[in-house]
Amino acid sequence: MGGADERVLIVVSVPPERDAVWRGLDGDGRFDVLVGGVGTAQAAASTTSALAKSGTAYSLVICMGIAGGFAGRAAVGSLVVASEIIAADLGAETPDGFCSIDELGFGSARVEVDSRLAAAVTRSIGEAGLPVCSGPVLTVTTVTGTAETAAALEARVPGAAAEAMEGYGVAVAARAHGVPVLEIRAISNAVGPRDRAAWRIKEALDALQAACSALREVVR
Numbered sequence: 731m732g733g734a735d736e737r738v739l740i741v742v743s744v745p746p747e748r749d750a751v752w753r754g755l756d757g758d759g760r761f762d763v764l765v766g767g768v769g770t771a772q773a774a775a776s777t778t779s780a781l782a783k784s785g786t787a788y789s790l791v792i793c794m795g796i797a798g799g800f801a802g803r804a805a806v807g808s809l810v811v812a813s814e815i816i817a818a819d820l821g822a823e824t825p826d827g828f829c830s831i832d833e834l835g836f837g838s839a840r841v842e843v844d845s846r847l848a849a850a851v852t853r854s855i856g857e858a859g860l861p862v863c864s865g866p867v868l869t870v871t872t873v874t875g876t877a878e879t880a881a882a883l884e885a886r887v888p889g890a891a892a893e894a895m896e897g898y899g900v901a902v903a904a905r906a907h908g909v910p911v912l913e914i915r916a917i918s919n920a921v922g923p924r925d926r927a928a929w930r931i932k933e934a935l936d937a938l939q940a941a942c943s944a945l946r947e948v949v950r
């Protein structure tokens with residue numbers, strides 16, 4: 731990141747995420763924070779419309795929010811910086827298993843992140859003393875609710891660190907505008923059997939806030 735008039739667009743899903751991000755940014759005027767809605771379609775439409783607004787030149791788009799963490803990869807309260815953003819259920823079910831849109835020949839379910847910036851953000855979050863890892867972040871249409879689905883997703887995307895519902899939409903919109911993208915997630919729950927009472931949303935929002943302070947050190 732460089733020039734003085736460059737701006738960063740952060741897209742979250744819901745107002746509590748926006749509030750946590752704002753607290754972490756501490757009034758830093760280089761960032762705009764957009765509540766883009768839940769799910770890929772809402773997120774893509776909101777991001778596209780923000781990027782298309784004349785007069786705002788964004789040099790980076792970041793999808794942020796809470797997420798589910800895969801066991802052994804990302805614990806509740808920790809942070810994940812996406813190494814890749816993958817629409818994990820975008821494809822076809824066949825008698826031989828899941829077939830991605832890549833295999834079907836309809837484009838790609840994967841969007842690359844700005845890997846240099848992702849590494850710098852991961853380092854900065856780690857240096858701030860926060861638990862963080864880097865790995866593929868899956869975008870799903872349905873929150874995983876069984877151990878079987880969690881295992882299927884891990885088999886489909888080895889090393890998957892987290893799942894959420896917006897990253898791919900935000901990333902496709904950013905790519906269409908030629909703007910680099912990152913996804914940063916704070917883990918509120920484990921991916922697996924549904925137990926909404928076990929979601930640690932406050933802990934995740936606190937982690938999200940802390941990650942934003944670290945982010946300010948990188949985006950200069």
Ligand SMILES: O=C(O)c1cccc(C(=O)CC[C@H]2O[C@@H](n3cnc4c(=O)[nH]cnc43)[C@H](O)[C@@H]2O)c1
Pocket residue numbers: 743744746747767768769795796797798799870872873874893894895896918919920921931
């Ligand atoms: O109830 C609240 O206070 C509250 C505060 C902040 C966020 C929420 C949400 O429910 C946001 C929905 C959002 O969460 C992501 N998410 C979180 N865990 C998972 C998961 O295991 N699988 C998929 N998505 C997950 C997702 O991106 C949704 O947009 C509530």
